[in-house]
Amino acid sequence: MRPSLLLAAVFWASGVPAQEVRLVGPTSWLNHSKAVVTHTIDDSTRFVPECLDAMDKYGIKATAFVSTQRPPIADLWPRLRKAVAEGHEIGSHSRTHQCKWPDTEEFCRGAYSDDEIRGSIRDILEHSPQKYVWSWAYPCGNCADRRFVQERLAAAGYLAARTYPGEAEDRHNLPGLGEFAINPYEAAYTQVVQKKGGIAKTGRTSVPELNAVFDEVHRKGGIYHFVSHPQWLDYGPDNFYEQHLKYLGGRKDVWYVPFGLLYAYKAVLAQTEARRIGRNKFSVYNLLKKNMYPVALTLEFAAPSAAPVQVLANDKSLPEKSGLTDRWDAEYFRREGNTLYVTVRPDVVLDFK
Numbered sequence: 140m141r142p143s144l145l146l147a148a149v150f151w152a153s154g155v156p157a158q159e160v161r162l163v164g165p166t167s168w169l170n171h172s173k174a175v176v177t178h179t180i181d182d183s184t185r186f187v188p189e190c191l192d193a194m195d196k197y198g199i200k201a202t203a204f205v206s207t208q209r210p211p212i213a214d215l216w217p218r219l220r221k222a223v224a225e226g227h228e229i230g231s232h233s234r235t236h237q238c239k240w241p242d243t244e245e246f247c248r249g250a251y252s253d254d255e256i257r258g259s260i261r262d263i264l265e266h267s268p269q270k271y272v273w274s275w276a277y278p279c280g281n282c283a284d285r286r287f288v289q290e291r292l293a294a295a296g297y298l299a300a301r302t303y304p305g306e307a308e309d310r311h312n313l314p315g316l317g318e319f320a321i322n323p324y325e326a327a328y329t330q331v332v333q334k335k336g337g338i339a340k341t342g343r344t345s346v347p348e349l350n351a352v353f354d355e356v357h358r359k360g361g362i363y364h365f366v367s368h369p370q371w372l373d374y375g376p377d378n379f380y381e382q383h384l385k386y387l388g389g390r391k392d393v394w395y396v397p398f399g400l401l402y403a404y405k406a407v408l409a410q411t412e413a414r415r416i417g418r419n420k421f422s423v424y425n426l427l428k429k430n431m432y433p434v435a436l437t438l439e440f441a442a443p444s445a446a447p448v449q450v451l452a453n454d455k456s457l458p459e460k461s462g463l464t465d466r467w468d469a470e471y472f473r474r475e476g477n478t479l480y481v482t483v484r485p486d487v488v489l490d491f492k
Contacts, residue, residue: 186369197388207262228397238279273399317361336371
């Protein structure tokens with residue numbers, strides 16, 4: 140993935156005094172990470188809390204797609220609220236999870252009503268501390284290729300919608316997407332990690348095979364997006380799901396981020412501009428709505444070793460980063476030799492002291 144042309148074009152290759160900090164441009168991923176891991180889980184089942192507990196054990200961040208008026212959702216809200224506080228996302232899987240194989244236009248027009256699309260947003264905002272609902276997952280993968288459905292989701296404010304293609308033919312097992320979808324309202328993923336379930340003929344539970352798919356995406360610096368249904372998993376450190384989570388977790392060159400916030404980041408990266416406004420002072424801004432796009436981005440600066448390293452954002456000192464990159468809205472900086480990586484939310488003035 141290439142950095143934003145707006146940002147990449149704003150740099151100073153010459154004429155800067157030796158002790159001044161020079162903007163190079165944005166990094167592709169937050170905190171100059173090499174690759175991204177995002178996880179999505181589907182359905183309002185009693186297994187959701189155990190699945191979230193397993194993710195938290197290994198530092199994986201996910202989007203929990205829930206159907207907001209389907210039992211046992213009332214029992215799930217307390218754990219989902221805790222998940223939001225821990226950096227996960229709640230996404231919409233409709234209110235009632237209507238399915239039909241094969242789907243029809245008549246079915247899709249009824250199933251994708253205002254009540255299902257916008258009503259589920261209201262439910263999530265009412266029952267959780269989340270300030271916005273960024274993403275949707277198509278129940279049973281139905282209707283994902285219908286333009287009028289995509290237009291309804293976009294009009295409701297969703298930034299991305301995840302598919303579940305060809306379950307009856309097992310095409311859902313390994314879509315193989317390792318980057319942003321061209322159409323965010325028909326967004327596929329890399330692979331499923333789960334046992335056989337639903338109308339599928341097979342699942343994917345071989346840990347070496349699962350890990351090998353991640354390795355290839357990681358090697359290319361892409362997005363590893365894996366999908367699971369918590370009711371089709373085996374939990375515990377000796378079973379396939381947690382073994383795969385353990386393999387993915389704890390990597391300092393990976394950004395762990397929920398699905399919807401990842402697509403919000405794509406827009407922030409493309410539409411943010413940075414410019415010098417004084418000696419060692421830079422403005423970083425965009426015109427995006429802050430409730431929809433609350434995501435940080437990372438700017439790379441060339442800083443001579445003798446240059447000062449205190450970084451102020453709107454006159455507040457940023458902390459120096461250590462550890463994993465597992466939050467999408469945190470602000471900090473990190474130094475590697477003569478390079479500073481500064482992660483901030485736009486609409487800020489950076490000042491290097």
